[in-house]
Amino acid sequence: VQQYRITLLPGDGIGPEIMAVTVKVLEVVAQQEHIEFSFQEAPIGGAAIDATGVPLPDETLEMCRQSDAVLLAAIGGYKWDDLPANLRPEAGLLGLRAGLKLFANLRPAKILPQLLDASTLKPEVVNGVDIMVVRELTGGIYFGQPKGIFTTESGEKRGVNTMAYTESEIDRIGEVAFATAQKRGGKLCSVDKANVLEVSQLWRQRITELGKKYPDVELSHMYVDNAAMQLVRNPKQFDTIVTGNLFGDILSDAAAMLTGSIGMLPSASLGSDNPGVFEPVHGSAPDIAGQNKANPLAQVLSAAMMLRYGLNQPVAAEKLEAAVLQVLEQGDRTGDIMSEGKHLVGCQEMGDALIKVLVGK
Ligand code: NAD
Ligand code: IPM
Ligand code: MN
Numbered sequence: 088v089q090q091y092r093i094t095l096l097p098g099d100g101i102g103p104e105i106m107a108v109t110v111k112v113l114e115v116v117a118q119q120e121h122i123e124f125s126f127q128e129a130p131i132g133g134a135a136i137d138a139t140g141v142p143l144p145d146e147t148l149e150m151c152r153q154s155d156a157v158l159l160a161a162i163g164g165y166k167w168d169d170l171p172a173n174l175r176p177e178a179g180l181l182g183l184r185a186g187l188k189l190f191a192n193l194r195p196a197k198i199l200p201q202l203l204d205a206s207t208l209k210p211e212v213v214n215g216v217d218i219m220v221v222r223e224l225t226g227g228i229y230f231g232q233p234k235g236i237f238t239t240e241s242g243e244k245r246g247v248n249t250m251a252y253t254e255s256e257i258d259r260i261g262e263v264a265f266a267t268a269q270k271r272g273g274k275l276c277s278v279d280k281a282n283v284l285e286v287s288q289l290w291r292q293r294i295t296e297l298g299k300k301y302p303d304v305e306l307s308h309m310y311v312d313n314a315a316m317q318l319v320r321n322p323k324q325f326d327t328i329v330t331g332n333l334f335g336d337i338l339s340d341a342a343a344m345l346t347g348s349i350g351m352l353p354s355a356s357l358g359s360d361n362p363g364v365f366e367p368v369h370g371s372a373p374d375i376a377g378q379n380k381a382n383p384l385a386q387v388l389s390a391a392m393m394l395r396y397g398l399n400q401p402v403a404a405e406k407l408e409a410a411v412l413q414v415l416e417q418g419d420r421t422g423d424i425m426s427e428g429k430h431l432v433g434c435q436e437m438g439d440a441l442i443k444v445l446v447g448k
Contacts, residue, residue, distance in 0.1 A: 090123045091398055094154040094362075096147070096183075099133040099176060100371025101381035101434075102160030108383040108438030109158070109390050112407070115445045116394075120403040127154070131183065132162025132176035132371075142179025148186045156397035157364040159183070160386060161371040183364060184224050189356040190256070191263040192222040192335065193396070194368055196342035196352060201415035205347030205424040208319065213345050219271060219327045220342055221264040222335025224356055226256045227286075229332045250286045252331065257293040263357075264329035265301040272326035274305045278314045278334055290331065311338070318342060339368055348423040350382030353389035355396045365393035375422075379433035382421040384411055387441065406445070414440045 097106040110126060117124050129147040130138050138144075142162070151157045162176040172178060183189075198206065198216040206213045231249030239245050268275040277294045279287035291308055298306040309317065311334045317324060318341050330338060343349040352368040367385035375381055387407060394404035419440045420429040432440065 088121050088123050089400070090125065091155040092125050092127065092153070093393075094151045094157045095126050095128045096131045096151075096157060096159040097128065097134070098131050098160045098162040098371060099164045100161060100373045100376040102132075102162070102371055104377075104379065104381050104434050105367070105383040105386040106158070106160045108434055108441075109386045111438055112387055112410075112441050112445070113390055115442050116403050116406055119445070120400065120406070122398075122400060122403060131159070131179045133164050133167045134162075135179060136167055136170070136174070136176065142174065142176050143182040143186070148183065151183065151187060151364070152361060154362055156362050156393045157183075157187075158386075158390060158393055159364050159366040161367060161369065163371045164373045164376070181229060184356060185230065187356075187361040187364065188225060188358040189361070189364055190223060190225045191260055191357045192224040192354055193267070193357065193392075194220040194222060194335070194339040194342070194352065194354045196220065196339070196346050198346050199351075199412060199415060201412065202347040202351070202424055204426045205420075206345060208322075208345060213322060216322045216345050217272075218322065218325045218342055218345075219267055220335055220339045221260065221267055221327060221329045222339060223252075223256070223260040223329075223331050224335075225332075225358075226252055227332035250284065250331075250333070252286050252290055254289070254293055257290050258297060260329065261294050261297040264327060265297060265304050268304045268327035269301065273303060274307070274326035275301075276307045276309055276314070276325055276328050278309050278311050278328055278330040278338065280311050280334075281308070282310055286331075294329070314338060315341060318345070343368055348382060350385050350421065350423045351388070352385050353392050355389075355392040357396065363393070363397045365389040365397060379435055380422050381434045382423050383434050383437055384421075387411060387438075410441045410444045413444045417444075 097103040196218045198213045203210045228250035231251035281287040281291045343352045349369040356364040391404040391407040394400040418429045
């Protein structure tokens with residue numbers, strides 16, 4: 088029996104609901120695949136602020152470091168929205184990514200045939216979409232210095248963030264992106280704003296240089312404004328996309344809607360010398376929290392990414408993914424992916440349906 092220590096970070100809003108469902112489902116797969124999970128839970132985000140005063144307690148970060156993988160749900164909520172940036176729930180998530188040096192965030196957006204009718208775009212536009220967004224996660228404007236709200240000489244306040252990338256930061260995310268593209272459709276589109284920003288000019292130079300090492304990958308470059316448009320105009324032109332922290336944040340939400348709902352999209356945040364964090368692309372959805380309405384599938388699919396990328400258990404990962412396809416095939420739908428003739432279920436019922444499929448009943 089393979090044993091793994093998993094840190095669970097349920098966080099805020101719908102986080103605890105989708106996490107509870109996912110853990111139940113994971114237990115079933117584990118038993119079938121002779122895996123033993125020892126789960127340990129820690130506070131992050133708003134829940135940690137309420138319990139300890141800070142969004143990322145040292146104990147939480149240390150527990151994550153000591154585990155084989157980290158499964159995170161979501162953080163944030165209205166209650167904490169007026170706190171200064173460094174004390175908000177979001178600072179906890181950013182601190183976790185920085186603390187574990189998780190510089191590569193893989194965000195796959197693949198349309199499932201069962202959900203063709205759930206997308207707001209025409210079926211012929213989204214049918215067959217299979218995109219991997221490789222988002223740089225520990226640099227760029229999220230972390231560049233100087234940052235802060237300063238007072239100018241005239242006594243006016245001035246908010247400042249700095250978009251900066253060093254060559255080595257660009258190279259290491261570039262390597263991940265080229266290697267990813269190589270294993271997928273062999274096409275890589277690097278998205279930047281090199282027509283305006285110096286940071287993007289350096290980005291483009293380095294990615295182009297790196298491309299010489301990967302002659303089998305077809306490299307293209309696109310400005311981010313055009314990329315936003317092309318993603319909804321003709322998403323099938325994309326295979327793998329590599330981009331910086333902020334552009335990747337925005338474009339991956341846009342890509343999410345191609346698949347029907349942000350409630351479907353998982354992600355993997357990876358570095359080189361720490362356990363990975365596996366987290367849905369969506370947030371804490373405070374508008375539906377506590378109502379058993381959340382779609383748990385992004386969380387379940389994040390657990391599948393954990394099995395595949397974090398624990399090297401591809402068979403268990405495929406089992407989870409197959410169960411997701413099967414419940415969708417049966418017509419079970421949470422509100423965000425509901426369409427005519429389907430069967431509306433809650434978060435917990437979606438979990439029960441997955442378990443039924445897994446145990447073959
Ligand atoms: P959000 O992703 O939480 O919600 C956007 C919309 O999508 C809402 O209408 C919500 O109900 C819906 N939605 C999201 N996930 C869903 C799911 N699983 N099932 C059904 N519907 C779902 O984004 P937001 O409203 O901009 O942000 C809310 C809070 O979440 C903020 O505090 C934000 O900072 C935080 N946030 C956290 C993360 C994270 O933890 N990784 C990511 C994004 C936003
Ligand atoms: C995400 C979120 C986070 C980000 C926030 C909550 C810090 O939007 O994971 O996409 O901007 O990276
Ligand atoms: Mn985001």
